[in-house]
Amino acid sequence: MQIAIDGPAGSGKSTIAKLVATKLGFIYCDTGAMYRTATVMAQRLGLDYGDEPAIMAALKDLTITFKPAPTGQLVFMNGEDVTLAIREPETTNNVSQVSALPAVRTEMVARQRAIAAESDIVMDGRDIGTTVLPNAEVKIFLVASVAKRAERRYKENVAKGIDTPLATLEQEIKARDEKDSTRAVSPLREAADAHHIDASEMTIDEEVDAILKLVMENRSAARK
Template identity: 55%
Template sequence: MGKLLQVAIDGPASAGKSTVAKLVAHKLNYIYCDTGAMYRAVTWAAIHDGIQLDDDESIEMILSNINIKFVPSTEGQRVFVNETEVTTEIRMPEISNNVSTVAAQVSVRKYLTDLQQKIARTGGIVMDGRDIGTTVLPSADVKIFMVASVKERALRRYKENIEKGIQTPLEILEREIEERDRKDSTRTISPLVKAVDAVQLDTTSLTIEQVVDKIMKIIEKKA
C-alpha cells in the first residue's frame, strides 16, 4: 500500500470501535490512536482534582498541566496521566458514566482535537472516536461509522466488566449506554453523527474478525 492513509472509525459507546481499530492498525502496520482513552484520561484528572465536571473554565485550567501518554506493552496499550498510570482506572464505571459530560466541554474538545490532528498529520494512522470523520479528520481517506443495537452493546460491556471483576446488571448497562448515546448525540460541540461520506457498518450480528475483514476490504478499495 503506497500512500499512508488516515482511517477514521466512529460510532457510539461499545460498538467495538477500539478493538477493531487496533486490529486494523496492526494489519496495516499503522499507528493506532485511542481518542476515547484521551477523553477518559482528562475525566480521570478532573475527578482526581475534585473539579466540577461541567465547569469548562475549571477544567481548562488543568489541561495545560496534563500530559497524556500511551506506552505499548505485551498486555496492550498502557495509559499515563503525567507519571501516573491510569490504564485500569479510566475503564471503571465512574469514568464511563461521566466522560460524556467532560467531553462536551469546549476547552476539552479543542485541546484534544488539536492534539489528535497533530498525531494524524502525516497519515499512517487509524483513529477511533465519536467525531473523527466529522471534526478531527474531516478529510480522512477512509471513514467508517460502526453501529450496533443497545442490547448487543450492553451485552459486550457486561462481558468486559465481568472479566474485570465489575458486577453491573445488564439492565443498568443498557440504561447507561442509552444515556451516553443521548449525551453524545445532543451535545453542542462535535456531536456523535455519521459523516456524509462514511460507510456505515452494523456490527450487531458480526464477529470482530468479520468487521475487521469488511473494513480492510473498504481500505483496499480506497488504496
C-alpha cells in the same frame, strides 16, 4: 493514510481500530481514552465535571501517552498507568459531560490532529470523520444494537474486575447515546462519506475484514 472509525458507546470501535491498525502497521489513537483521562484528572482534583475553566487550567499540565503491551494498549496520565481507572463506572458515566465542554474538545482535537500528522493512523471516536480528520481517506461509522453493546461492555468489565449488572449497562449506554448525539459541540453523527457498518450480527474478524477490504479498495482507486 488516515482511517477514521466513529460510532456510539460500546460499538466495538476501539477493539476493531486496534486490530485494523495492527494488521496495517499503522499507529492507533484512542481518542475516547483521552477524554476519559481528562475525566479522571477532574475527579482526582475534585473538580466539577462541568467546570470548563478549572478543567482547562488543569489540562495545561496534563500529558496523555499510550504504550503497547501484551494485554493491549496502556494509557498513562502524567506517567501514571490509568488504563483501568478510565474504565471505572464513575468515569464512564461522566466522560460525556467533560467531552461536551467546547474548550476541552478544541484542546483534544488539536492534540489528536498533531498525532495524526506524524504517521499513518487509525483513530476512533465519535467525531473523527466529521471534525477531527474530515479528510480521512477511509471513514467508518460502526453501530450495533444497545443489547449487543451492553453485552460486550459487560464482558469487558468482567475481564477487568468491574462488576456492573447488564441491565444497568444497557441504561447507561442509552443515556450515553442521548448525551453524545445531542451535545452542542461535535455531536455523534455519521459523516456523509462514511461507510456504515452494522456489527450487531458480525464477528470481530468479519468487522476487521470488512474495513480492510475498504482500505484496499481505497488504495487501488488512488493508484488509478
